[in-house]
Amino acid sequence: MRHHIAAGRSFATFAKPAEGSAISRLLRVVPTGVLLAGCSLLAGCLDGASDDVEVSETAQYATVSSYTSSGCSTAVVIGLSKQIADEISCQSPTLLKRFEPTTRLQITSSAVLPYLHSTAKTDLEAVASTRTVQINSAFRTLPQQYLLYRWYQQGRCGITAAATPGRSNHQSGRAIDVSNYSTLISAMSAKGWAHDVPGDAVHFDHLSSPDIRGKDVLAFQRLWNRNHPADKIAEDGAYGPQTEARLKQAPATGFAIGPTCMTPNMMFAVDVLSVDGPDRAQPQSRAHYRVTLQNNGQADWPGTAVLRVASGTTQLHDPSWISPTEISDLGAPIAAGTMGEIAFDITTPAVTEETPIFEQLELSDGGSTIGTVNIALTVVPGMEEPTSGEADDQYDAQEVAGGCSATGGGSSSTGVVLGLALVALARRRRR
Numbered sequence: 001m002r003h004h005i006a007a008g009r010s011f012a013t014f015a016k017p018a019e020g021s022a023i024s025r026l027l028r029v030v031p032t033g034v035l036l037a038g039c040s041l042l043a044g045c046l047d048g049a050s051d052d053v054e055v056s057e058t059a060q061y062a063t064v065s066s067y068t069s070s071g072c073s074t075a076v077v078i079g080l081s082k083q084i085a086d087e088i089s090c091q092s093p094t095l096l097k098r099f100e101p102t103t104r105l106q107i108t109s110s111a112v113l114p115y116l117h118s119t120a121k122t123d124l125e126a127v128a129s130t131r132t133v134q135i136n137s138a139f140r141t142l143p144q145q146y147l148l149y150r151w152y153q154q155g156r157c158g159i160t161a162a163a164t165p166g167r168s169n170h171q172s173g174r175a176i177d178v179s180n181y182s183t184l185i186s187a188m189s190a191k192g193w194a195h196d197v198p199g200d201a202v203h204f205d206h207l208s209s210p211d212i213r214g215k216d217v218l219a220f221q222r223l224w225n226r227n228h229p230a231d232k233i234a235e236d237g238a239y240g241p242q243t244e245a246r247l248k249q250a251p252a253t254g255f256a257i258g259p260t261c262m263t264p265n266m267m268f269a270v271d272v273l274s275v276d277g278p279d280r281a282q283p284q285s286r287a288h289y290r291v292t293l294q295n296n297g298q299a300d301w302p303g304t305a306v307l308r309v310a311s312g313t314t315q316l317h318d319p320s321w322i323s324p325t326e327i328s329d330l331g332a333p334i335a336a337g338t339m340g341e342i343a344f345d346i347t348t349p350a351v352t353e354e355t356p357i358f359e360q361l362e363l364s365d366g367g368s369t370i371g372t373v374n375i376a377l378t379v380v381p382g383m384e385e386p387t388s389g390e391a392d393d394q395y396d397a398q399e400v401a402g403g404c405s406a407t408g409g410g411s412s413s414t415g416v417v418l419g420l421a422l423v424a425l426a427r428r429r430r431r
């Protein structure tokens with residue numbers, strides 16, 4: 001077990017379900033202090049852990065350096081990376097802008113950070129207005145490059161070359177890797193995207209956009225200092241031993257206090273009270289989910305806030321959704337301090353083997369993320385009838401324990417998708 005979870009505000013999180021397991025709730029909030037660091041930490045999950053377990057005063061979390069010798073996906077630091085990207089956008093909105101996936105502009109994995117300089121973004125969207133563009137990689141931040149470089153140094157993950165942290169051309173904010181590049185070279189070039197790195201066929205640079213390398217280092221330094229007033233480092237945008245030492249200790253899922261232009265109460269105010277839906281379903285079948293949320297922030301959530309797929313790609317798209325990755329809006333506002341519900345359908349993919357699916361959903365209002373909700377189900381070919389998730393189990397920690405019996409502590413990155421918002425909320429409250 002290598003993941004540690006910030007303690008304080010209680011919540012439960014489960015790793016990816018083992019084959020045949022039945023888990024519908026990945027993220028549950030229980031009323032009082034249960035510290036649950038993935039299922040394997042406590043035998044039988046919550047067995048023996050009561051609601052009033054005393055948690056440590058010292059918040060712990062998976063640090064960036066805890067991933068230097070395991071895994072091969074930088075998705076483990078996507079939480080911290082998003083904060084860095086958003087911190088840059090906060091400082092200068094044209095320097096870095098988030099782009100949204102569409103039917104033609106496809107993002108191929110949850111490790112992709114969909115941010116580019118505003119000009120590069122416009123020219124990418126222009127290409128994708130008429131052609132399918134599959135993005136393997138876009139903006140990359142310091143913690144991602146740090147891990148890639150360390151893995152490369154150790155000969156891990158099949159990485160044959162990696163720039164030192166801070167120096168990757170993907171940290172420039174004007175680089176993308178396109179998996180279906182071969183049919184797109186001339187269309188990309190017509191929009192200013194140079195196919196200019198010999199031996200790196202998927203790579204394109206938008207050379208008329210400025211190179212913002214160093215801004216991610218500066219953004220990290222600012223985030224670190226905001227969260228560690230007693231251990232401030234120089235905000236110089238230069239990656240040296242001081243910055244490296246802090247980067248290693250930084251929480252992979254993001255700091256308690258996030259980017260300046262997002263108010264903490266907008267970002268970190270969701271408690272997921274329950275997720276009701278099937279644990280298992282047939283391939284190509286439709287399933288209904290009902291998620292109950294508590295608004296613990298000071299701001300009301302507008303009815304226009306949208307629940308969407310955080311990674312930008314999903315196997316669960318249903319025709320009832322707003323777009324390929326936007327599921328539904330709230331419909332009715334949820335006032336600060338109150339509870340509300342969002343219900344939606346998913347359609348399971350056509351698979352021939354039992355397939356566990358984990359999906360992180362994000363509730364967002366305009367550019368701000370309000371919080372995250374995780375769902376999981378196992379698609380089971382030939383099963384007799386769908387099992388429904390246990391209903392009416394809000395606030396019931398035992399139900400969480402029941403759903404958690406299956407997993408083994410998660411060597412996969414999903415073990416650490418913790419509901420970033422709740423982790424952050426927990427840590428802030430302890431200060």
Ligand SMILES: [Zn+2]
Nearest residue numbers: 176177203204
């Ligand atoms: Zn590249």
